Amino acid sequence: MASLSLDPHQHTLKKSVSCNGVGLHSGNEINLTIKPAPENSGIHFFRTDLNDTVGIPAHMDKVVDTRLATTIADAKVMVSTTEHLMAALQGFGVDNADIELDGAEVPIMDGSAGPFMLLLKLAGLKKQKAMRNVLRITKEIVFTAGDTEIRILPYDGFKVSGEIHFEDSIINNQSYSIELSPEKFAKEISQARTFGYVEQVEELWAHGLAQGSSLDNVIAIHWDRTTILNDGGLRFSDEFIRHKVLDLIGDLALLGCPILGHITAKRAGHTQHLAFMQVLIEASDCWEIVKMEVKGNQSVFQQISSTTKAMGQQFVPFFVPQPIRPHHVGARASC
Numbered sequence: 001m002a003s004l005s006l007d008p009h010q011h012t013l014k015k016s017v018s019c020n021g022v023g024l025h026s027g028n029e030i031n032l033t034i035k036p037a038p039e040n041s042g043i044h045f046f047r048t049d050l051n052d053t054v055g056i057p058a059h060m061d062k063v064v065d066t067r068l069a070t071t072i073a074d075a076k077v078m079v080s081t082t083e084h085l086m087a088a089l090q091g092f093g094v095d096n097a098d099i100e101l102d103g104a105e106v107p108i109m110d111g112s113a114g115p116f117m118l119l120l121k122l123a124g125l126k127k128q129k130a131m132r133n134v135l136r137i138t139k140e141i142v143f144t145a146g147d148t149e150i151r152i153l154p155y156d157g158f159k160v161s162g163e164i165h166f167e168d169s170i171i172n173n174q175s176y177s178i179e180l181s182p183e184k185f186a187k188e189i190s191q192a193r194t195f196g197y198v199e200q201v202e203e204l205w206a207h208g209l210a211q212g213s214s215l216d217n218v219i220a221i222h223w224d225r226t227t228i229l230n231d232g233g234l235r236f237s238d239e240f241i242r243h244k245v246l247d248l249i250g251d252l253a254l255l256g257c258p259i260l261g262h263i264t265a266k267r268a269g270h271t272q273h274l275a276f277m278q279v280l281i282e283a284s285d286c287w288e289i290v291k292m293e294v295k296g297n298q299s300v301f302q303q304i305s306s307t308t309k310a311m312g313q314q315f316v317p318f319f320v321p322q323p324i325r326p327h328h329v330g331a332r333a334s335c
């Protein structure tokens, strides 16, 4: 057994919180409410504009598009741009929550996870009785595709490292590494905004995409590749790689439980994140599910997948969609 800083208990929120903002792709104003949810339920997205009472589980097997953002769908119900909110939930330590939206996208807010972290802090964390199940890496897994390499190693914690290389002087080579905790995520990662070259944004507009993008929610890199168009400049000199780490944390949250491992992603985006997660799940001899518990005042884990296998039962991955849980769209409490 290893002693860990990870809290062994599942958590939800103390109360519901709401905000609104534009959708990056549609430009429509969208209302978002994050509600407490029962233990072992995970994260679900509900489309209130479609009277959706089933919800889309925030799981990798629900991902249907990774081109501009991560999009999940179930039947005909779809929600796009999940990654920044999912990163905030993971970074803050929320296991169970119901997310209500009256549109097809999570609002882009300022292009970072900062506004969602503020919202979650207003709600407050509530400890639940159920203990966390954690995916623990036991052997190295390496995924390569073109210039991309994503590697995960055994580690008694959750460490996330990223590297990017762009042929310009403002981004160029950047790398960042963080041992994840709510405090570090809030301070070092959550404020980092999404970015793009200004001509890429213009091309998206010409094709009717990214209608909600503006200098209020995207760092626009100037044609000269040495400056950005946004007033106020960068929040961090290496804001670009910090945002890539944020995206990676948000996509990995679609595994459905915390990870014990050290992941390093080089030149990766949403498409490669999903491909890596699929490789990881297939490599079932390289990880196990462990159940957190408390021994004295220490947080430890016990191996449960080997027990499950020894019992001759087929191990059921945690990312299999949860049984349908009726959801009642109630009164909206605002922060």
Ligand SMILES: [Zn+2]
Pocket (backbone or CB within 6 Å): 083, 084, 194, 243, 247
């Ligand atoms: Zn992003």
